[in-house]
Amino acid sequence: MADLTLTIDGGTVTVPEGSTILDAVRSVGGDLPTLCHGPTLEPANVCRVCMVEVEGAGALVPSCSRVVDEGMVVHTDTDRARHSRTVVMELLASSADLERVDDRFSAWMEDHGADPARFTGATIEGRPAKVHDDLYVRDYARCILCYRCVDACGEQHQNTFAITVAGRGFDAHISTEFDVALPDSACVYCGNCIAVCPTGALEGKIAWDMKEAGTWDIDRQEVTRTVCSYCGVGCNLDIHTQEGAIVDVTSPEDHDVTLGNLCIKGRFGWSFVVSVDE
Amino acid sequence: MDLRLLSERPSAEERSAVDALLGSPERGDGRVAVGGHAVRARRHLLLPALHALQDAAGAITRGGVAYISERLSIPPTDVFGVASFYELFEVDGPGGVTERPCDDIACMGRGVAPVGAGTHVEPSACLGQCDRGPAVLRHEPGRGYTVRTGGAIGGPIHQPRSQLRLLRRVGAVDPTSLDAYLDSGGFEALAKAKAMGGEAVIAELEASGLRGRGGAAFPVGRKWDGVRRAAGDKVVIANGDESEPGTFKDRVVMEDDPFAVVEALALFGFVTGAKEGFIYVRGEYPTAAARLEAAVAAAGERGLLDLAIEVRRGAGAYICGEETALFASIEGFRGEPRQKPPFPNEAGVFGRPTGINNIETLVTVLEVLRIGGATFAELGTEGSTGPKLFCVSGDVDRPGVYEVEFGATGRDLLDLAGGVAAGRALGAVLFGGAAGVFGGDDALDVPLTFEDTRAARLTIGAGALIVFDDTTDFEPVVERIARFFSDESCGQCVPCRVGTVRQGESLQRMFSNPASTPLEVRLLGDLAKAMDDSSICGLGRTASLAVRSAIDLGLVGAAHG
Numbered sequence: 001m002a003d004l005t006l007t008i009d010g011g012t013v014t015v016p017e018g019s020t021i022l023d024a025v026r027s028v029g030g031d032l033p034t035l036c037h038g039p040t041l042e043p044a045n046v047c048r049v050c051m052v053e054v055e056g057a058g059a060l061v062p063s064c065s066r067v068v069d070e071g072m073v074v075h076t077d078t079d080r081a082r083h084s085r086t087v088v089m090e091l092l093a094s095s096a097d098l099e100r101v102d103d104r105f106s107a108w109m110e111d112h113g114a115d116p117a118r119f120t121g122a123t124i125e126g127r128p129a130k131v132h133d134d135l136y137v138r139d140y141a142r143c144i145l146c147y148r149c150v151d152a153c154g155e156q157h158q159n160t161f162a163i164t165v166a167g168r169g170f171d172a173h174i175s176t177e178f179d180v181a182l183p184d185s186a187c188v189y190c191g192n193c194i195a196v197c198p199t200g201a202l203e204g205k206i207a208w209d210m211k212e213a214g215t216w217d218i219d220r221q222e223v224t225r226t227v228c229s230y231c232g233v234g235c236n237l238d239i240h241t242q243e244g245a246i247v248d249v250t251s252p253e254d255h256d257v258t259l260g261n262l263c264i265k266g267r268f269g270w271s272f273v274v275s276v277d278e
Numbered sequence: 279m280d281l282r283l284l285s286e287r288p289s290a291e292e293r294s295a296v297d298a299l300l301g302s303p304e305r306g307d308g309r310v311a312v313g314g315h316a317v318r319a320r321r322h323l324l325l326p327a328l329h330a331l332q333d334a335a336g337a338i339t340r341g342g343v344a345y346i347s348e349r350l351s352i353p354p355t356d357v358f359g360v361a362s363f364y365e366l367f368e369v370d371g372p373g374g375v376t377e378r379p380c381d382d383i384a385c386m387g388r389g390v391a392p393v394g395a396g397t398h399v400e401p402s403a404c405l406g407q408c409d410r411g412p413a414v415l416r417h418e419p420g421r422g423y424t425v426r427t428g429g430a431i432g433g434p435i436h437q438p439r440s441q442l443r444l445l446r447r448v449g450a451v452d453p454t455s456l457d458a459y460l461d462s463g464g465f466e467a468l469a470k471a472k473a474m475g476g477e478a479v480i481a482e483l484e485a486s487g488l489r490g491r492g493g494a495a496f497p498v499g500r501k502w503d504g505v506r507r508a509a510g511d512k513v514v515i516a517n518g519d520e521s522e523p524g525t526f527k528d529r530v531v532m533e534d535d536p537f538a539v540v541e542a543l544a545l546f547g548f549v550t551g552a553k554e555g556f557i558y559v560r561g562e563y564p565t566a567a568a569r570l571e572a573a574v575a576a577a578g579e580r581g582l583l584d585l586a587i588e589v590r591r592g593a594g595a596y597i598c599g600e601e602t603a604l605f606a607s608i609e610g611f612r613g614e615p616r617q618k619p620p621f622p623n624e625a626g627v628f629g630r631p632t633g634i635n636n637i638e639t640l641v642t643v644l645e646v647l648r649i650g651g652a653t654f655a656e657l658g659t660e661g662s663t664g665p666k667l668f669c670v671s672g673d674v675d676r677p678g679v680y681e682v683e684f685g686a687t688g689r690d691l692l693d694l695a696g697g698v699a700a701g702r703a704l705g706a707v708l709f710g711g712a713a714g715v716f717g718g719d720d721a722l723d724v725p726l727t728f729e730d731t732r733a734a735r736l737t738i739g740a741g742a743l744i745v746f747d748d749t750t751d752f753e754p755v756v757e758r759i760a761r762f763f764s765d766e767s768c769g770q771c772v773p774c775r776v777g778t779v780r781q782g783e784s785l786q787r788m789f790s791n792p793a794s795t796p797l798e799v800r801l802l803g804d805l806a807k808a809m810d811d812s813s814i815c816g817l818g819r820t821a822s823l824a825v826r827s828a829i830d831l832g833l834v835g836a837a838h839g
């Protein structure tokens with residue numbers, strides 16, 4: 001594939017054809033905020049926290065999805081781009097509970113000086129979490145509608161189509177059909193939606209309970225890589241333990257076959273053990 | 279993918295309504311639907327199937343959703359997600375009759391129309407009947423939609439017929455008769471096009487200077503040429519979703535000159551090489567849809583069409599007029615706009631190269647062919663050629679669709695409409711509808727051309743002029759506009775989904791506590807910049823225009839601004 005050259009904030013950068021602006025920025029050690037962009041998913045293009053200025057384009061462009069053109073001139077740090085990113089962060093944080101969002105994102109909010117208190121009004125914060133079983137919790141007061149879980153459950157990973165975006169505008173939300181409880185839906189409890197959720201809206205039951213109780217402490221946790229023994233596929237498992245107890249199981253995103261996905265046995269098999277032990 | 283279906287079953291009415299659309303079921307029942315590639319390729323039938331359910335039951339029920347899922351091999355959650363997107367689908371609703379009275383800005387001065395006792399009432403945004411409001415859209419299971427207004431179907435034409443090009447058949451030629459259409463010069467443009475060839479048609483269009491009438495003013499010749507040059511199995515679309523408050527010109531054309539729309543789309547197909555076409559009609563326009571369907575059938579039977587045309591009914595979503603959202607809607611997905619590029623002529627509906635034009639644009643193409651591109655270019659101004667339809671509504675004596683040559687001013691249109699109603703003084707005019715800009719008396723002298731309105735920071739939009747007299751309280755008007763955008767946002771992108779809500783809240787605070795005006799005005803400015811710059815589509819990008827112009831003009835927030 002041919003290489004393309006572009007200018008980012010005054011510096012010349014060369015990237016392979018097909019790279020996004022975000023790829024190009026990262027290739028030279030820079031970075032931008034992202035939320036809906038998941039490394040294992042097609043860009044959903046919806047959160048708009050990654051916007052940059054491209055000379056010649058009327059509006060700002062999403063860096064996570066806009067593919068680089070030869071000679072493109074990009075500015076990531078103009079007042080205009082920062083203003084937009086800041087307001088979008090403020091709007092998000094004023095409308096949903098971002099307390100458990102990905103750490104990198106909190107750092108970006110601080111970096112941009114985002115002040116969500118400027119925008120008070122309708123919020124989904126405080127909506128009760130949906131706890132329908134012992135495996136995982138859907139705490140939609142934290143949902144920013146990034147579409148990642150829907151894409152992971154649907155045609156991009158799992159092909160189950162248990163969840164969708166329903167409604168429109170500010171009422172849009174993630175739902176099963178007619179909002180039936182998860183056990184009555186098509187859900188197969190693979191937990192692959194949990195793996196891609198950037199806000200803590202989807203969480204394993206044990207992890208969620210511990211976070212609610214304030215006992216979740218990442219500094220006291222260890223992660224052990226192992227291979228799942230339930231079937232012959234051989235998925236990698238990362239077992240997270242806190243003081244000797246299993247608190248979560250994830251799968252490495254950079255695995256080229258499983259892309260962070262698992263099935264119910266790999267992801268939740270341990271929790272039966274835990275519940276029995278208790 | 280195996281489908282897990284809901285356990286509820288459809289009623290006999292629901293089943294037969296869906297079967298009437300899809301044919302009788304080949305196979306498959308119980309909780310797991312079967313169906314291979316062929317069934318899934320019918321995903322695009324989802325919207326018509328949901329209409330069938332709503333028409334049968336007055337609601338989208340669980341049993342109905344289960345049945346559609348099974349028949350089309352679409353997961354029930356997906357069917358639910360799509361149904362819940364559209365205003366006209368009463369998901370889990372009570373069933374029975376629903377009435378939707380318009381409570382939007384062009385009707386405001388006339389109050390809200392009374393609704394039938396015992397009906398389910400859902401107030402609605404502009405119903406596109408502003409020339410004869412206040413309007414109500416009624417839905418009755420088994421009988422479909424009807425519109426109640428203060429006037430007749432179509433548009434009363436208040437201008438001498440000799441002045442009319444685009445509207446010359448409206449009210450004069452029977453819209454249900456193909457022979458009447460043929461007798462009045464119908465299908466001559468298509469014959470001419472075929473005789474001269476596609477390339478020559480494009481040359482005429484380029485010479486004509488014709489630009490799109492749907493709001494973006496894109497040169498038509500260039501668009502058609504792009505589609506013509508694209509490789510692949512192409513599609514052409516007539517955009518009749520017209521949902522901008524204060525706009526009803528496309529309805530008048532579709533209702534009263536439906537064959538012209540069909541001929542123009544066939545011409546679009548001939549020039550670009552498309553074999554398939556859609557007319558996407560706003561769900562709130564039942565008469566237009568019925569007349570277009572009849573026109574397509576009649577012209578087809580007479581062997582006048584090489585293009586397979588399907589009329590598709592929208593289901594209550596302003597955003598589906600945005601071209602990429604319209605594609606998603608036709609495909610059977612939620613009407614969410616897609617990031618461009620790719621542009622429609624590269625990858626449009628079903629990923630195929632697509633040409634899409636507004637209804638008025640298409641019928642104007644017929645006029646270009648009739649008189650020739652060069653003659654057409656002499657009409658109007660240099661930068662804005664040809665005739666143009668304007669919708670004048672609100673506080674005027676004779677609201678209606680007016681056809682003028684580009685160059686006419688707002689004052690000319692106001693005069694045509696009989697001036698401000700009851701001899702009152704002007705308060706303001708909203709140019710372009712909700713996505714438009716307020717102007718005062720001086721704005722009435724600006725020629726309504728693309729170039730002059732741009733210079734004066736006004737807009738033509740799709741051609742709406744909503745007139746407000748000097749007794750108007752603009753606070754509820756501006757709040758209604760803000761609510762329009764938060765109601766109609768598809769919800770996909772944050773600046774629009776949350777920004778449109780914050781805009782409305784800020785206005786409410788400002789109106790209830792005028793002392794907060796300076797603070798709120800600053801907040802509104804910050805919001806507007808982010809919405810303009812970072813929204814995916816034109817809805818979010820224009821959602822703050824009218825609000826800001828109302829503040830700038832001092833219609834609201836003046837005392838403390």
Ligand SMILES: Cc1cc2nc3c(=O)[nH]c(=O)nc-3n(C[C@H](O)[C@H](O)[C@H](O)COP(=O)(O)O)c2cc1C
Binds near residue numbers: 489492597635639
């Ligand atoms: C929110 C939104 C709503 C729109 N609604 C319509 C509509 O109802 N009818 C229409 O023709 N164009 C509408 N458009 C413009 C279309 O995207 C597209 O530009 C147009 O159909 C192209 O036709 P034209 O070139 O003939 O104007 C809308 C655009 C936006 C952003």
Ligand code: SF4
Binds near residue numbers: 162190
């Ligand atoms: S657990 Fe798996 S099947 Fe269930 S909603 Fe999440 S991704 Fe879909």
Ligand code: SF4
Binds near residue numbers: 148174197200201
């Ligand atoms: S639940 Fe999580 S992954 Fe799903 S849309 Fe909300 S924030 Fe995104």
Ligand code: SF4
Binds near residue numbers: 772
């Ligand atoms: S700007 Fe609004 S309507 Fe357009 S894609 Fe974004 S949320 Fe949807």
Ligand code: FES
Binds near residue numbers: 035046051063
């Ligand atoms: S990260 Fe780019 S739009 Fe969300």
Ligand code: FES
Binds near residue numbers: 382383406412524
């Ligand atoms: S029909 Fe009421 S405002 Fe248009």
